Amino acid sequence: MRWATFDCFGTLVDWRHGIRTSADLIAPGQGARLLEAYSRHEHAVQAESPALRYRHVLAEALRRACADEKIKLNDDDASVLGTTLPYWPVFPEVAAELSALRAAGWHLALLTNCDRDLIAETRRRLPVPFDAVVTSEDVGAYKPSDAHFEAFRCSYEPTTWVHVAQSYFHDMVPAHRLDIPRVWINRQGERPEDEKIIQQVLPDLGGLLATVENA
Template identity: 45%
Template sequence: MTIDLTSFRALSFDCYGTLIDWEAGIVAVLGPWAHEQRLDLTAEELLRAYAGNEAAVEREIPTARYPDVLAEAFRRTGTDLGGAVSDQWAHRLGDSVPDWPAFPDSADALARLRSHYLLIILSNVHRDGFAGSNRLLRGDFAAVVTAEDVGAYKPAENHFRALDTVLPDLGVARSELLHVAQSLFHDHVPATREGLPSVWINRRHDRPGWGATPEPGDGWSYDLEFPSMAAFADAVDSAFST
């Protein structure tokens, strides 16, 4: 272990991919669409085709609300795969965020972590979408920063710069913040750039490839790695008990 988990007062979290199983949510729409289009593709193949398109839309239209990003990314994915994406299908994905399932360990891990830290959300989503997801997470978050709030999507720096306002309001120094996320591309690249220590929740530790997340191309690092939120919460409980 390279950092002292007891030295931090707050945790900032990515949500989708870390706490919410966004890949399951995306495939729940792309899978039936592919079947309708008679495209013989696995879930991993669909996610791989989709990943770059979502990142591109977020980069090109940073002020778009997340449902519109999802819809446009779906249309572009359809073009790449040779299948038509109707407005109905596009909006079905765009409107699906509140239906995406939480990972089974997320709510319990958050409750345990809340006994040690203030919890902050830094998410590439819109406020209404996160509110729907938090009904599953039951998280007691001290602050929530979304793409809708900052007018950009990670890995842009906007979420992390917003911490300059959020942290002083909570009485927390930047040196007392630890970032927790699954996506190397969306979170650990900018966290490294911003000088924030981080924990990688490697949800895909038992699967090859990057799934719905583009492969990270820039410099990135992390201080600790865990296969799940439960394992991370166990390590925190252990650190505070000694």
Template identity: 40%
Template sequence: MVETATTFGEYDALSFDCYGTLIDWEAGIAAVIGPWARRFDAALTDERLLVAYAAEEARVAREQPALPYPDVLAEAFRAVGERLGHPVGDEDAERLGASVPDWPAFGDSHDALVALGRRFRLIILSNVDRASFEGSRERLGVEFDHVITAQDVGSYKPAQRNFDVLTDYARGEGLRLLHVAQSLFHDHVPARKAGLPGVWINRRHDRPGWGATPDPGQPVTPDWEFPSLAAFAAAAT
């Protein structure tokens, strides 16, 4: 089936994951942990580091759901160091924790969001704190109609509570909502459980493995899949 604007005509709002979908968090994380790791082992690749990091961030977020996101980043980095046998000092850990505003936007994010914003209300559902997200919002150069962060909810995706808050908001506003995200683990599995249709922005379509996003651990098939946000925007507007 060829997706067209008519395909998405029944929806009037889009909820987005931010990191991995709009912001290139893999590049941002690797920019900090890569140079640190190669002080000890020049053969360590960014991909290997991201896979190790993915598991640790998911664990820290699950075990400490009220921990601010900069501290989640720092704790996950320390755990990666323990895995590799090289302790992470406070300066390096805090550098990663403070780095979110420096993470780059994907090249298509701004223009695609502008185009989508002409037709849909734009909502953020993100594993982040408010202060860090503000730096990312400035990079994206787009105003969102509503923002829900992990700090607001008190838990991190894939916790179902985050999607309950999102769907409660959508119902209260009378919105017909479509969830747009890269991560099957953080977003599409719990979104499906919440009854939300989903668009998979498969940013890693040309690379094997999961990178900074854990394996979803169960089968999930989003309703639509696109290799980029630009491709989705072209189909939906």
């Protein structure tokens, strides 16, 4: 069986758009500032409390972002990211590219830094079915821990496996560490800290099938 595993948020779902527009709901005009501040805090919250549910990670990282930016956050507004996450938009090329993978016989899985309930709601918006999902709630850890990858390997014993993700830090680094073939979806035009970690790189999912089959 051939498996392509994916990170979800940032890779298939527009995580930056979701956070920016959701933050604008509670602090109009400040969404871009809060997105950048949020990005500085999320991993620290996850590292401090690996078993913390993702909706609580979202709330705590937003609280810290607002504190950084001197933006008042009402207590009942801290949950806005967890509330809106199931409605964050899917990138436009996802349907065609994942459909092409399935038509070519690839099985699809999600390895996500998310809770079971939130990813279940998000999956209703994804345009193709997935054959497996491993969440942070399942493994009690957040990537870049190896836990998602090891749990998937143990459960499904893939003979061919390629991991596809946008985050260099959360996904490319552990996939390299575990010697898993990988495709970096470099949507932000980032420069990797270590070029040797990167095997295949695309600016979005366009042309993914050919890239995966050559990984």
